[in-house]
Amino acid sequence: MTNVARPRHQAGRWRQRAATAVFLLPTSFWYFLLLVVPLGILLVFSVGERAPQGGYAPGFTLANFAHLPTRSVAFTNTLFLAAGGTVLCLLVGYPLAYYLATRAGSKKTFLLVLVIVPFWTSFLIRTYAWLTILGSTGVPALLENLGFGKVVLLNTPLAVMIGIVYNYLPLMVFPLYVSLERLDKRLLEASKDLGAARWRTFRQVTLPLTLPGVLSGVVLVFIPIMGEYLIPALLGGGRVFFVGNALVDAFLQSRNWPFGSAMAIGLIFIVLIAVALYLRVGSRGQVRRDISLV
Amino acid sequence: MSSQPGSTTAGRPARGGGARTGLDVAGRWVDRIFRGEAIAIYIFLYVPIALVVIFSFNAGERTGELRGLSLRWYQKALADDFALGALRNSLLVGFWTALIATTLGTMAALAVNRAARPIRVVLEAVTYVAIIIPGIVIAIATLIFYVNFFAWLNPWLQYAWTSMGLGTAPVIQSGLHTIIGAHVVFTMAIVFVLVRARLSGMDRALVEASADLYATPWRTLRQVTLPQLRPAILAGALLSFTFSFDDYIIASFVQGPGQPTLPLFVFGSIRRGITPQVNAIASLILLVTLTALAVVYLVFRRQSQQSSRVPDEVPDDVPDSPAVVLTSGHR
Numbered sequence: 235m236t237n238v239a240r241p242r243h244q245a246g247r248w249r250q251r252a253a254t255a256v257f258l259l260p261t262s263f264w265y266f267l268l269l270v271v272p273l274g275i276l277l278v279f280s281v282g283e284r285a286p287q288g289g290y291a292p293g294f295t296l297a298n299f300a301h302l303p304t305r306s307v308a309f310t311n312t313l314f315l316a317a318g319g320t321v322l323c324l325l326v327g328y329p330l331a332y333y334l335a336t337r338a339g340s341k342k343t344f345l346l347v348l349v350i351v352p353f354w355t356s357f358l359i360r361t362y363a364w365l366t367i368l369g370s371t372g373v374p375a376l377l378e379n380l381g382f383g384k385v386v387l388l389n390t391p392l393a394v395m396i397g398i399v400y401n402y403l404p405l406m407v408f409p410l411y412v413s414l415e416r417l418d419k420r421l422l423e424a425s426k427d428l429g430a431a432r433w434r435t436f437r438q439v440t441l442p443l444t445l446p447g448v449l450s451g452v453v454l455v456f457i458p459i460m461g462e463y464l465i466p467a468l469l470g471g472g473r474v475f476f477v478g479n480a481l482v483d484a485f486l487q488s489r490n491w492p493f494g495s496a497m498a499i500g501l502i503f504i505v506l507i508a509v510a511l512y513l514r515v516g517s518r519g520q521v522r523r524d525i526s527l528v
Numbered sequence: 529m530s531s532q533p534g535s536t537t538a539g540r541p542a543r544g545g546g547a548r549t550g551l552d553v554a555g556r557w558v559d560r561i562f563r564g565e566a567i568a569i570y571i572f573l574y575v576p577i578a579l580v581v582i583f584s585f586n587a588g589e590r591t592g593e594l595r596g597l598s599l600r601w602y603q604k605a606l607a608d609d610f611a612l613g614a615l616r617n618s619l620l621v622g623f624w625t626a627l628i629a630t631t632l633g634t635m636a637a638l639a640v641n642r643a644a645r646p647i648r649v650v651l652e653a654v655t656y657v658a659i660i661i662p663g664i665v666i667a668i669a670t671l672i673f674y675v676n677f678f679a680w681l682n683p684w685l686q687y688a689w690t691s692m693g694l695g696t697a698p699v700i701q702s703g704l705h706t707i708i709g710a711h712v713v714f715t716m717a718i719v720f721v722l723v724r725a726r727l728s729g730m731d732r733a734l735v736e737a738s739a740d741l742y743a744t745p746w747r748t749l750r751q752v753t754l755p756q757l758r759p760a761i762l763a764g765a766l767l768s769f770t771f772s773f774d775d776y777i778i779a780s781f782v783q784g785p786g787q788p789t790l791p792l793f794v795f796g797s798i799r800r801g802i803t804p805q806v807n808a809i810a811s812l813i814l815l816v817t818l819t820a821l822a823v824v825y826l827v828f829r830r831q832s833q834q835s836s837r838v839p840d841e842v843p844d845d846v847p848d849s850p851a852v853v854l855t856s857g858h859r
Contacts, residue, residue: 250642250745257639258647261632261716265654268713272669273657279672290672330569333562345566347825352573355817356774358791359810362798363576366583369802371592400576403569432558461662463777468798478664478777485668485781495672498665509660 280495288489298496305497308480311466313504315391315476316459319398323406323455324448326399331410331447332440335417346411353404361397361468368393368469389471397465402458406451413447414440446516453512460505477501577814584807591802601808611809614793618773621704621789625711625772630765632712633719634757637727638749640720658717667781670710674702674782703784710782711772718771719764726760727753759828766824770817 283293302309330349334342352360366372368387377385387393417440425435441448463478470479477497484494584602588595605611640648658666678700689697730753738748754761776791783792790813797806 253745254639254642257635258643258651261636261720262651264632264712264716265651265658268670268673268709269654269658269666272666272673275672275676276665276669326569329562329565333566337559337562338566348570349573351818351821352577354770354821355577356791356794356810356813358774358776358794359580359813360576362794362806362810363580365798365802366591367576367579369592371590375592400572403573432554457660458662461664463664464795478662481664481668482777482780485671491672494668498668501662502665505660505662 276495276498279492280499282492282495284490284492288491290491293492298493299500301493302496302500305477305480308475308477308497309500309504311391311474312460312462312476312478315394315398315474316456316462319395319402319459320406320452320456322395322399323403324452327403327406327410327451328448331407331414334407335411335414336419346407349407350404357401358464360401361464364393364397364400365468368396388469389473391470391474393469394466394474397469398459398462401465402455405454405458409447409450409454410444411447413444413450417443449512449516453508456508457505460501460508580807581811581814583804584811586804586807589803591804591807601804602812605805605808605812608805610788611790611793614788614790617704617787618790621707621711621779622769622773624708625715626765626769628708629712629715629719629768630761633716633764634723634761636716637720637723638753640724641727655717655720658714659721661714663714663775663777666710666713667778670706670713670778671781674706674709678702701784702782703787706782706784707779707789708772710778711768711775715764715768715771718767719761722760722764722767723757726757730756762824762828 279290280298281294281296282298283291283295285291334345334349338345365388368374370388372387374385374387377383421439421443422435425439430438461478462476463482466474466476466479467482470476472479477500481494481497481501484490484497583591583594585597585599586594587598587600636651640651643651682697682699685697685700689695734752734756735748738752739745743751774791775789776795779789779792780795783789788796790809794806794809797803797809
C-alpha cells in the first residue's frame, strides 16, 4: 500500500508545483517586462545624456539630478497643492463621513454610493466640467454681474485646488466612513454618560479611534495627487503646473529624456517617502492593527 | 428662520427637565449643521456633472452660453467618425485590459501563497509598486521601454523575414496593444490585491471538505473557490475596465499613430476649443457609465440577497471605488 501511495503522492506534489509555476508565470513575466525592466531603464536613462536631436545618449553623469532645482517650482507646486488638497478633502470629508456613519439612518448605504458614483464617471469629464464653470462665462461672469468686479478663477492655484478636492473627495470619504462605521458606538455613550461634552467626546474618543481611517484617506488622496497631470493641465492652463506636467513637457516637447527620467525618479522618491512615513506612523502602537495600505 | 426650531422644540414633550432640553436643542442644531454640510457636498458633487449634461443640449455654438435647446450636437457627435473610432478603440482597450488583468491577476492570487517565500515577497513588493507608482511614471517608463524594444526587435524581424525569403517584415510599432500592455500592469496588481483579500477571508474548511470528498484540485477550484471569489473577480474586472477606459495619461504616451482612445479624443477636442459637442460626448459617456454602474449594483444586490445576507454596514460586495482596492486589507 505505502509503496503505491508514496510515488503517487510525490507526483501530486510535483503537479501542484508545476501548477503554481504556471499560474504565477504570466503575471511575473508581465510585471518583469513592463514594470521592472522599464523602471530599470528609467534609472539608467536618468544618469545619461541628452542626444543632440533629443532622446537619450549613453553616459554617466549626475548633472540631470543636479539640474532638478531648475524645475523646483513644479515640485513645490505639487507638494503644496497636494498637501493643501489633502487637508481640504479631510476637512470637508470628515463631517460628511461622520454624518453618513452616525446620523443618516437607513439611507446611509444609498448616500454613500451617491458620494462614490462620481468617482466612477470619467475623470476627464469631471475636470472638464469645472473648465466651463470657472471659465470666463461661468462663475466669474456671475460675480461680475453681482458687482464683484473682474475675477479670474481659471488658471489659478485656486482652480487647481477646486479640481483636486472635487475629484479626490470620494477617495477620502470612503476610508473615513469605514472607520467611523466600525467605531463602537457604546464608547460614545460611555463618554457622554461620564459627562463629556460633544466636542470633548469627539476629540478624545472619536477622533483617536478613527485616526487609522484618517491616515488611509490621507495617503489614498495624497499619493495620486502627486502624480496628477490632467487637473493642472486643464484648470491650471500652463500657469500652475505639477511635476506630471513638467514630465510631459520634458518627454514630449523638449525631448530631454535623461532629465525627464531624473524628474520621474525624484517623483518616485517623494512618493516612497510618503509611503514610508505612512507605514512608520501606522506601525506606532495600536493604529497598526487596523490599517494597511493594501 | 430662528423661530421655527424653537417652536418645534416647544411642541415636543420635554422629558428630561431643563438641562436635557437645552442639550437636545444643541443636538438638533448639530444635526442640522451636519445635514447642511452633507447637502452642500452633494450639490458640489453633482452640479458640475449636471451642467455638462445641460450644456450638451445647447443650441448655441459655445458651451458657456445657453441659447435654446437642441440635439444638434448629439447628431454631430454621433456622425463624427473620429469620435466613434475613438470610442471603438477605448472599448477594445478596456475590454482586453479587463480580460487579461482579471485572468492573470486572479491566477497569481490563487497560486501565490503556495510559492516559495522569496517569490511571494518579490511578487507582493512589485504589486505594491505597481499600485502606488503614479500613472505618469508608468507612462514614461513603458514608453521608453517600447521605443527601445521595438528598435531592437524590428531589425531582427527584418533579418528573419529576409533570410526566410518572405520579403518585407511587418514593422511592430505602438498601437492599441501597447496601451493594453501598460494598462494591464497596474490593473493586474489591483485584481491581485482584491482577489487575495477575498481569498484570505475565505473559509478554508470548504476547500478541505471538497478535497475530502475526492474532488480533484481543478474541480475544487472551479466549484468551490471561484464561485466564492466571484464578487472580488467581478469588482476587479469592473475596476480594470473603468481605469483603462478612463485613462488619459498612459494612453497619451504609448498610443500609436492615428489610433486615439476616447479620453485622448476628448482632451484634443477641449484643446481645440470647447464646443457643446464635447458635452454631448461627455453626456453619452456618463449615460453609459451610470447605466453600467446601476446594472452592476443591482446584480450585486440581488446576489447578496440571494445568499440571504443582510447588506453589510460597509457594502464590501459593491465595488465602490478604487478606495476599496486600497482599503480592502482592512477586513
